[in-house]
Amino acid sequence: MGDKANAPVIIIKRKKVIAGGGHHGGAWKVAYADFVTAMMAFFLMMWLLNATTEQQRKGLADYFAPTITVSRVSGGGEGMFGGTNMMSDDALVQDGTGQSGGVPIDGDLVGTQESAAEVAALQEVEALLLGIGGESLVQQEALRHVVTRVTDEGLIIEVFARDDAPLFISESTEPAPVLIELTTMFARTFDLVTNPVAIEGHTRTRPLVIAERPVWDISTGRAETVRRLLEAGGLDSLRIARITGNADRDLARVEALSVRNNRIEIILLRIEN
Numbered sequence: 001m002g003d004k005a006n007a008p009v010i011i012i013k014r015k016k017v018i019a020g021g022g023h024h025g026g027a028w029k030v031a032y033a034d035f036v037t038a039m040m041a042f043f044l045m046m047w048l049l050n051a052t053t054e055q056q057r058k059g060l061a062d063y064f065a066p067t068i069t070v071s072r073v074s075g076g077g078e079g080m081f082g083g084t085n086m087m088s089d090d091a092l093v094q095d096g097t098g099q100s101g102g103v104p105i106d107g108d109l110v111g112t113q114e115s116a117a118e119v120a121a122l123q124e125v126e127a128l129l130l131g132i133g134g135e136s137l138v139q140q141e142a143l144r145h146v147v148t149r150v151t152d153e154g155l156i157i158e159v160f161a162r163d164d165a166p167l168f169i170s171e172s173t174e175p176a177p178v179l180i181e182l183t184t185m186f187a188r189t190f191d192l193v194t195n196p197v198a199i200e201g202h203t204r205t206r207p208l209v210i211a212e213r214p215v216w217d218i219s220t221g222r223a224e225t226v227r228r229l230l231e232a233g234g235l236d237s238l239r240i241a242r243i244t245g246n247a248d249r250d251l252a253r254v255e256a257l258s259v260r261n262n263r264i265e266i267i268l269l270r271i272e273n
Contacts, residue, residue: 051140115270121193122155122268128189129157142181154195154270157186160252160263167262173221175229179264183226186266187233196241197230198267199223205248205256220245226264241269 049057126148145165147158159182161167167179175183190197201223203215223243231237253260 118195118271119150122150122195125189125192125268126150126155128192129185139181139185142178142185145178145182152270153267155268157266157268158252158263159266161259163259166259167264168222168225171218173218173225175225179226180229183229184233187230187235190230190235190239190268193268194239195268195271197235197239198242198244198269199226199230199240200244200246200265200267201226202246202250202252202261202263202265203248204251204258204261207257215247216245218245219247222264226266230266 129146129148130143145159145162145167147160149156149158159167159179165176165178167176168174169176201219201221203219203222206215220243223245227240227243231240248256248261251261252258252263255261
């Protein structure tokens with residue numbers, strides 16, 4: 001009995017082993033990976049906003065919108081930047097820009113290979129204009145003033161002023177450098193087709209308190225300035241079909257005083273058969 005009472009007490013200590021690197025495990029690694037992925041997506045989005053034109057951003061938005069199959073204002077074509085194809089009956093009915101059955105010719109709605117080829121040529125010009133911005137950062141910045149669309153009338157190239165970048169100097173008819181650069185690019189690109197060209201000038205509303213509101217003279221004078229710039233860039237003067245000053249009668253924005261209403265529309269007209 002005495003020997004058992006004096007025997008040493010044996011204590012067994014069990015050590016708990018936790019795999020995965022410390023008491024937090026590996027959950028922090030998953031959280032960190034999600035954070036890095038989110039930041040990468042954020043910076044990619046910011047880069048796209050800075051590196052694309054308004055037209056391209058609209059096309060990207062339409063591309064990723066599951067409920068929008070055709071853009072109402074983007075250019076024609078079936079590429080990444082989407083748009084309305086004039087030769088698609090569904091698109092024409094949906095947009096309200098025409099009817100099914102082709103393009104009116106001599107009073108009849110007849111779809112022809114010639115009209116399809118003409119639309120394809122106009123869309124080629126549009127695609128080339130949208131792709132020019134990749135040549136330099138300067139041209140990319142200039143194309144932020146441009147949106148295009150193919151309609152029954154033809155390819156409409158809308159050049160608009162921005163809050164920090166007007167097209168004309170001091171509300172006059174003197175062109176700003178960005179407009180000179182754009183018209184030079186347009187004249188070079190228009191050599192792809194032989195369509196006649198129409199030029200329309202638009203201005204924002206002037207306050208009613210001003211004694212003289214020269215919106216008609218300014219819009220017409222700006223359209224004339226663009227005609228001279230296009231011809232200086234190499235456009236044949238015989239292709240100019242008309243020059244129109246619309247003043248503030250056809251606003252692009254509901255806010256009549258918005259700078260966005262200061263714009264020029266250059267139209268490659270459909271060739272009448």
